[in-house]
Amino acid sequence: MKLLDLQNLSEKRLKALQSVGITHPENLLTLIPRRYIDKSNIKPIRTLSETTEPITVVGRVKSTNVSGYKQKKRLEVIIQDETGSLKAVFFKGWKYYITQFNVGEWVSLFGPVKRYGHYMSMAHPEVDKVKSPDDVTQYDTLIPIYPSNKHFSKGYISNQLLKGWIEQILESTTVPEFLPESSLKRHNLYNRQEAFRKIHQPENSKQATTALERFKYEEFFLFELSMAKIKSIRIERTEGTVLKAGDLTKKFFNEILPFELTDGQKHSLSDIKTDLASGTQMNRLIQGDVGAGKTVVAIGAMLMAIDNSMQAALMAPTEILAEQHYQTIKQYIEPLGLNFRLLTGGQKTALRRDILTDIEGGSCDIVVGTHAIFQEKVTFHKLGLAVIDEQHRFGVKQRNEMLMKGSNPHLLVMSATPIPRSLAMTIYSDLDISIIKDMPAGRKPIKTAVRTEKERSKIYDFLEQSIKNEDQAYVVFPLIEESEAMDLKDATMGFEKLKRRFPEFRIALLHGKMKPDEKEGIMKRFVAGEIQILVSTTVIEVGVDVPNASIMIIEHAERFGLSQLHQLRGRIGRGSKQSYCILMPDVKLSKSGRFRLKKMVDTNDGFEIAEADLKLRGPGDFLGTKQSGLPEFKFGDIVEDRLLLEQAKNDAWNIIKTDPDLEKSEHKELKKVFEPYFKERAEFFGVG
Numbered sequence: 217m218k219l220l221d222l223q224n225l226s227e228k229r230l231k232a233l234q235s236v237g238i239t240h241p242e243n244l245l246t247l248i249p250r251r252y253i254d255k256s257n258i259k260p261i262r263t264l265s266e267t268t269e270p271i272t273v274v275g276r277v278k279s280t281n282v283s284g285y286k287q288k289k290r291l292e293v294i295i296q297d298e299t300g301s302l303k304a305v306f307f308k309g310w311k312y313y314i315t316q317f318n319v320g321e322w323v324s325l326f327g328p329v330k331r332y333g334h335y336m337s338m339a340h341p342e343v344d345k346v347k348s349p350d351d352v353t354q355y356d357t358l359i360p361i362y363p364s365n366k367h368f369s370k371g372y373i374s375n376q377l378l379k380g381w382i383e384q385i386l387e388s389t390t391v392p393e394f395l396p397e398s399s400l401k402r403h404n405l406y407n408r409q410e411a412f413r414k415i416h417q418p419e420n421s422k423q424a425t426t427a428l429e430r431f432k433y434e435e436f437f438l439f440e441l442s443m444a445k446i447k448s449i450r451i452e453r454t455e456g457t458v459l460k461a462g463d464l465t466k467k468f469f470n471e472i473l474p475f476e477l478t479d480g481q482k483h484s485l486s487d488i489k490t491d492l493a494s495g496t497q498m499n500r501l502i503q504g505d506v507g508a509g510k511t512v513v514a515i516g517a518m519l520m521a522i523d524n525s526m527q528a529a530l531m532a533p534t535e536i537l538a539e540q541h542y543q544t545i546k547q548y549i550e551p552l553g554l555n556f557r558l559l560t561g562g563q564k565t566a567l568r569r570d571i572l573t574d575i576e577g578g579s580c581d582i583v584v585g586t587h588a589i590f591q592e593k594v595t596f597h598k599l600g601l602a603v604i605d606e607q608h609r610f611g612v613k614q615r616n617e618m619l620m621k622g623s624n625p626h627l628l629v630m631s632a633t634p635i636p637r638s639l640a641m642t643i644y645s646d647l648d649i650s651i652i653k654d655m656p657a658g659r660k661p662i663k664t665a666v667r668t669e670k671e672r673s674k675i676y677d678f679l680e681q682s683i684k685n686e687d688q689a690y691v692v693f694p695l696i697e698e699s700e701a702m703d704l705k706d707a708t709m710g711f712e713k714l715k716r717r718f719p720e721f722r723i724a725l726l727h728g729k730m731k732p733d734e735k736e737g738i739m740k741r742f743v744a745g746e747i748q749i750l751v752s753t754t755v756i757e758v759g760v761d762v763p764n765a766s767i768m769i770i771e772h773a774e775r776f777g778l779s780q781l782h783q784l785r786g787r788i789g790r791g792s793k794q795s796y797c798i799l800m801p802d803v804k805l806s807k808s809g810r811f812r813l814k815k816m817v818d819t820n821d822g823f824e825i826a827e828a829d830l831k832l833r834g835p836g837d838f839l840g841t842k843q844s845g846l847p848e849f850k851f852g853d854i855v856e857d858r859l860l861l862e863q864a865k866n867d868a869w870n871i872i873k874t875d876p877d878l879e880k881s882e883h884k885e886l887k888k889v890f891e892p893y894f895k896e897r898a899e900f901f902g903v904g
């Protein structure tokens with residue numbers, strides 16, 4: 217069957233369909249109803265109140281009347297049942313409608329109700345002739361309501377038309393099944409044909425839900441199948457160099473590191489050790505809340521590479537963070553007599569050339585930098601391990617490009633977005649995951665409070681006391697692209713105000729528009745304790761570590777997302793002092809704004825906050841669909857339908873394990889569907 221076989225398909229309508237990508241009848245089948253309405257829900261006229269939800273009334277035609285002038289003519293029909301009367305009004309097409317109403321005959325009307333004058337009325341209801349009030353057997357199914365859009369309305373494609381077309385398609389085509397029989401059985405899913413039928417023509421709402429399950433499973437299954445496939449390709453292609461911890465690693469942990477590792481850090485390190493010695497390329501994610509101590513784990517892993525005469529690279533999303541890692545590494549690595557270099561985008565040509573020579577020649581053991589490390593011009597002598605910090609700031613593509621780099625380096629990615637483990641395992645299913653749940657000992661939970669403008673002078677008094685006690689503080693302003701200029705002005709004014717209020721303190725302003733070395737200079741002075749109050753926009757959000765900073769005031773706090781607030785707050789509470797986070801919202805708070813601030817006050821637990829944020833924003837926004845490599849699922853929701861996603865994952869991974877190229881006869885249909893699907897994803901993932 218072709219699209220052109222559809223009844224009532226004018227040129228205009230065809231164009232409208234094509235402009236939304238519907239070029240084949242099956243595309244119409246995948247147009248899933250937004251909701252269903254129940255025409256069998258018949259209401260006595262007297263009980264009606266205004267409603268946007270369409271309802272049905274059944275009555276006898278009492279009168280018809282055309283009124284108005286020329287172009288503005290309209291048809292008014294009075295319908296009466298045992299309880300009262302209602303007016304139906306038609307503007308467009310009244311000449312046609314007048315033929316549908318004969319005084320004394322029964323009709324049913326279906327539409328939303330509004331009050332006009334003393335009549336309850338319906339404008340342009342759907343009209344059906346019926347023999348008697350009991351003759352509504354035709355209404356015992358749910359009526360699908362399809363999503364509408366401007367193309368459809370331009371092409372005069374009504375819901376009724378769509379419904380008719382889909383009926384026609386369902387009657388004249390057989391949709392092949394491509395999911396394995398065993399999966400359908402195991403999870404009690406409809407086959408594809410049945411599922412289309414039940415989603416477009418359900419007899420009850422349970423059937424519609426079950427049909428939807430099938431489509432959710434289907435898309436999760438294909439996604440997981442592609443993840444499994446990507447992983448299997450990688451394993452095939454990429455033998456990993458066997459790396460074993462040696463003297464440097466031992467010396468670092470036993471002699472240099474000034475503290476005991478937490479259990480989470482120990483576990484992560486032992487996972488990494490196993491991976492590096494396994495002979496296949498490591499591809500591991502370390503998940504740990506802000507302040508959990510991921511950097512030390514990264515350093516340990518890098519030393520394992522150097523112990524085997526290979527190089528290591530550590531990549532951070534911002535220059536400030538790269539610089540900070542560089543300082544940390546300097547502190548720990550210098551005593552080991554190793555060479556390390558900082559590589560960022562803003563460096564002078566001569567310096568840069570010098571660094572690149574060092575990297576290529578192999579005299580540089582560790583390179584710390586921004587994404588400048590990724591660039592093709594950077595050639596490593598023998599890169600054994602690459603670490604990507606704050607991986608959500610980078611794309612999956614970059615992650616995979618790193619894996620495919622010349623020497624097939626092992627890869628460690630680190631993230632402070634603590635998503636629930638089960639969810640992480642399904643969406644990052646091509647990665648192995650270690651989680652650091654515990655915090656280093658001796659930390660005091662940060663105290664968080666919401667304060668209003670009225671209390672500002674009290675807050676400043678408190679700030680004054682603390683700074684006099686040698687504390688340092690952050691004052692954070694939002695900066696969003698849309699209102700950048702305004703926001704910057706806001707931060708600058710806040711800065712001036714603080715300077716006037718505290719003339720004796722050393723205060724500085726930091727924002728993203730500053731030159732890199734200017735930013736770096738300020739940050740260094742803050743780290744060194746020379747600056748006491750750092751006023752900034754969100755550039756400090758990621759990873760910066762100043763243990764002596766124990767106060768954070770967040771202005772316009774309601775404008776930040778929940779996870780972002782948590783990330784910001786993670787900049788304090790890093791030392792042994794009691795830390796305070798003060799949220800200063802604007803006067804008018806939205807419901808979700810109030811919820812976010814309350815959540816911040818209620819908990820310090822990154823996992824709990826992530827879970828709430830995930831619910832609030834939906835997975836696409838939360839994870840950044842593009843970055844995370846997660847497709848936009850059309851039917852399923854990775855949070856709500858977590859269980860189904862897990863099942864689909866297990867099934868898909870089992871299939872790739874036993875039949876990686878889908879050669880078996882029972883996977884013939886699956887292969888046909890999967891190949892084009894995979895091609896697209898593989899390209900995106902950089903393994904195409």
Ligand code: ADP
Nearest residue numbers: 475476477478506507508509510511512656761
């Ligand atoms: P994040 O996981 O957010 O990247 P960092 O690696 O920056 O955290 O560590 C935060 C702070 O905790 C650093 O000052 C670090 O030196 C310190 N730290 C890390 N591990 C421990 C530990 N086991 N015991 C005490 N302090 C630690």
Ligand code: MG
Nearest residue numbers: 510511605759
């Ligand atoms: Mg970090």
